Amino acid sequence: MKGKILRGKVHKFGDDINTDYIISGRYKFKTLNLDELVRHIFEDIHPGFYNRITPGDFIVAGENFGCGSSREQAPLVIKYAKIGAVLARSFARIFYRNAINTGLPIIITQTDKIKQGDILQIDLGKGEIKIENRGISLSVEPFAPEILKIIESGGLVEYFKKYGGWSFSP
């Protein structure tokens, strides 16, 4: 992630966006094929959402993003939809784990300052967010060093491949 700058447009969501809304249980039990699942992203609350995504766009939400089931398909479909990062005031805990473990960038910040359609520039290394069109800067809550190591590996699978197992002792 060092030196990596993300840039994209904002899709704004509210509080308590649950995993059923991200990808409905109707689909997720059927297949491991993410190319197929991704077309149904946010279908129940925003029909046609998939067609409105430009690669690199951001999902920006309020509190408790990703609450509900433990389905890892939720962060995975967001990653496969080529969303650059998810920003929220807070994340539900299993979604938070799953995003880290699958290498989807997640950012905890004051998202109430961000509006639908804003263009953001995010420097993950420096922990800075700029709202380009309005000249506002936001700070990012940093990750624990151990967690950053998993994120920088691109997820837990890559991390295990790289280190052969857990690289930090309890």
Place this chain on the structure above:
Amino acid sequence: MLTMGKTIAEKIISRHCGREVEAGELVITRVDFAIAQDGTAPLAIQRFQEMGKEKIFAPDKVAFFIDHSAPPPSKDIASLQKLMRDFAREKGINFYDIGSGVCHVVTVEEGWVSPGDLVVGADSHTCTYGALNAFATGVGSTDLAAVMASGCIWLRVPESIKVYLKGKLSHGVYAKDVILYLAGKITSRGATYKSIEFEGEVIENLSMESRFTISNMAMEMGAKTGIMKVDKKTANWIKGRVKKEIKPVNPDPDAVYSKVFEFDISHLSPQIARPHTVDNVCPVEEVEGIPIQQAFLGTCTNGRLEDLRIAASILSKRKVHPEVRFIIAPASRRIYLEALREGIISCLVDAGAAIVTPGCGCCVGTHNGIPADGENVISTANRNFKGRMGNPDAFIYLASPATVAASAVEGKITDPRRYLK
């Protein structure tokens, strides 16, 4: 140096990670048992293989369950279940095929969880085992793959919230009503990342089955787990099920809590969670009379024997309303068999209910009772999100088994108290 007292979560995690830890620390910790179901295991298998691993750290400490789509309603799902079945057989993992029941009900019936254990499951309602004094929490499929490979998981030691429940439940009010009430008060994110310790005379007076209902829904307030202390009822329940010596864990008197709630539930009415969030809760009086087209009794929250008994007591010598489909899924094969022996199933079927295979299908929208557009459903499940039961244009109300059964009789949301002697 002065050390602070510890919560149950801090003590259990300390015991498992090999050093004394407190809330806020990040640890790699050993786990005692791990489970996955057919919605999460196929991805965990794929991840495990991508990690380049061959051996499971301890196959006897892992169990797979086919409960979310049991039996499989399509060839795609059947193929994923075959993948699980083949993998479990090859690796020697404990395997529970269709008909065994809902993972969280079967796991404890089988004695896989003891007080003081640290258990993870690739299913959000793994927190159910907290009723047995275990630190049990839901994780993802990649987490589960890492656990299968290493026997360990990364965890942040959670802060704890204490919830004291005082008073005596009035007639017709059950554990489900208590936990719905708490969800309404604490809200769906009021306990995010936290471990909830449930305590007080209300918990002491509940049966073990009812305690599982409470711990099960800790998740719906965002909690990592919902733990209870061990008492005689816990000890009796695990007798004959758990083979190892048990080591109950109690919080220190000076343990630190981020919040303490106290509720007196003596005058609580039956509670209802209205569409489309679990914390949109009100007393039954406020929604009585809303017509329903489907009623569902089952799930890891409320598909246990005492739940079926309550429904049978209400439906005995009565009929399900002609405009209602009443779907019932006993939560496990054992519960199903016992309900058959007690005559509960014949009573329910005679009243007009449809019994389906033990499993999660109706609750999670895979099959076994998807509502039509615009329909209202009353259910004993733990979630009522839009689309949860497979149709985003349906409306789900959550309630106790008694409220669901009474509503099935009347064809509208009904206060169960007048049906209970």
